[in-house]
Amino acid sequence: MNWMFQKREVKPSSSPLLDKEWRPVPWNAKAEYLQFVRGFEPFQPHNDEKNEEQCIRILLHGPTGHGKSSFINSVDTILQGRMTGRALADTIVGNSFTKKYTTYKITKGAHGTFYPFVFNDTMGLEKDKGVLEEDIKLAMMGHVKDGYTFNPHSTLSTDDLYYNRNPSLNDKAHVLVCVVSAARVHLLSQELMTNMRNVRREASDLGIPQMAILTNIDVACPEVDANLRNVYKSKFVKRQMEVLSASLGIPLNCIFPVKNYHSEIAPNDDLEMLILMALKQMIHFGEDFVNDCKCT
Ligand SMILES: Nc1nc2c(ncn2[C@@H]2O[C@H](COP(=O)(O)OP(=O)(O)OP(=O)(O)O)[C@@H](O)[C@H]2O)c(=O)[nH]1
Ligand SMILES: [Mg+2]
Structure with a gap:
C-alpha cells in the first residue's frame, strides 16, 4: 500500500490536562472579589424580625473529614488577612471531629462588627x-439552636x-452548601449520597438555594497540586464535579472546586481566588433568597 494513503492513527491524548480551562477564572481579580465581599452591605432590619440585623446564613454539610470546618477557616483567614483556626479541623479522619452546631461570625474591621453573613458548621x-x-433538615429550617451537640443515635x-420552636428568617439557612473532597467522591457510599440528596431535596422544597464545594483538589490531582491554575484543566477534577452533579442533582455551575488552607503558613493568591469565587456565589444566592422571603 502506498504510504501516502495510509491512515494516520490518532492516539487518544493521555495528558491529564485539557488544553484550555473549561471555566474561565479571573486569576488576577482577587482584589475585586475581596472588595465585593468587604463592601457587601448588611440588610435593613425587618420590622417583624425583632429588629435584629438580618444576615445570610450559610449552612455547610457533608461527609466526615471532607473539609467543612477548613472551608470556614479558609474564609476567615482570607478576610482577616492572617491564619486563623476557629472552626477546629481534624487531621485524623475517622469519627466526625465537629460535634456541635456552631455559628461562625467573621469579625470585620473594628472590634464588635461582623460581616453580614455567617457560617453554620455541622x-x-x-x-x-x-x-x-x-x-440537618431541622438546622436548615432554623429549629436547631447554636451549641447543640448532635447525637448520631x-x-x-x-x-x-x-429546639427552637419559632425560628425567625434569621435562624433559617439561606444557602445550603454540600462539602465533598475531590479525592473521595468515588468512595462515598450509596447511602451517604442518598442522605445528601434527601437534604438537598428538602432544601429545594423550602426554596433554599444549594451549592457544592469540592475540596482537596490538591490531593486529588498532582497537576493541580503543582499549580492551582490547572484546576479547570484537570480532567480528573472535572470528572469528579460531573459525578457529584449527577449524584446529588446539583447543576455543574453551582459546584466550585477549592483548596482549603491546611498546612500553609503564607497566603496563596490562587487558593484565595478559588475560595472567593465560591463565597461570592454563596452571598449572591443567600441575598436573593432573603430578599425573596422579605417580599412575600
Ligand atoms: N490537602 C488538603 N487538606 C484539606 C483540605 N481541606 C481540608 N483538609 C484537611 O482535611 C482534614 C479534615 O478537614 P476538616 O475541615 O476537619 O473536615 P470536616 O468536614 O470539618 O470534618 P468533620 O468535622 O469531622 O465532619 C484536615 O486535616 C484538613 O486540614 C484541602 O483542600 N486540601
Ligand atoms: Mg468539622
Whole structure:
C-alpha cells in the first residue's frame, strides 16, 4: 500500500490536562472579589424580625473529614488577612471531629462588627457515627439552636432545650452548601449520597438555594497540586464535579472546586481566588433568597 494513503492513527491524548480551562477564572481579580465581599452591605432590619440585623446564613454539610470546618477557616483567614483556626479541623479522619452546631461570625474591621453573613458548621455525615439527615433538615429550617451537640443515635426532639420552636428568617439557612473532597467522591457510599440528596431535596422544597464545594483538589490531582491554575484543566477534577452533579442533582455551575488552607503558613493568591469565587456565589444566592422571603 502506498504510504501516502495510509491512515494516520490518532492516539487518544493521555495528558491529564485539557488544553484550555473549561471555566474561565479571573486569576488576577482577587482584589475585586475581596472588595465585593468587604463592601457587601448588611440588610435593613425587618420590622417583624425583632429588629435584629438580618444576615445570610450559610449552612455547610457533608461527609466526615471532607473539609467543612477548613472551608470556614479558609474564609476567615482570607478576610482577616492572617491564619486563623476557629472552626477546629481534624487531621485524623475517622469519627466526625465537629460535634456541635456552631455559628461562625467573621469579625470585620473594628472590634464588635461582623460581616453580614455567617457560617453554620455541622457534624459530618457518616454511617452510624455521624449526624442524622433529619437533624440537618431541622438546622436548615432554623429549629436547631447554636451549641447543640448532635447525637448520631437520636434526632433533636421538640421538647429539647436546644429546639427552637419559632425560628425567625434569621435562624433559617439561606444557602445550603454540600462539602465533598475531590479525592473521595468515588468512595462515598450509596447511602451517604442518598442522605445528601434527601437534604438537598428538602432544601429545594423550602426554596433554599444549594451549592457544592469540592475540596482537596490538591490531593486529588498532582497537576493541580503543582499549580492551582490547572484546576479547570484537570480532567480528573472535572470528572469528579460531573459525578457529584449527577449524584446529588446539583447543576455543574453551582459546584466550585477549592483548596482549603491546611498546612500553609503564607497566603496563596490562587487558593484565595478559588475560595472567593465560591463565597461570592454563596452571598449572591443567600441575598436573593432573603430578599425573596422579605417580599412575600
Ligand atoms: N490537602 C488538603 N487538606 C484539606 C483540605 N481541606 C481540608 N483538609 C484537611 O482535611 C482534614 C479534615 O478537614 P476538616 O475541615 O476537619 O473536615 P470536616 O468536614 O470539618 O470534618 P468533620 O468535622 O469531622 O465532619 C484536615 O486535616 C484538613 O486540614 C484541602 O483542600 N486540601
Ligand atoms: Mg468539622
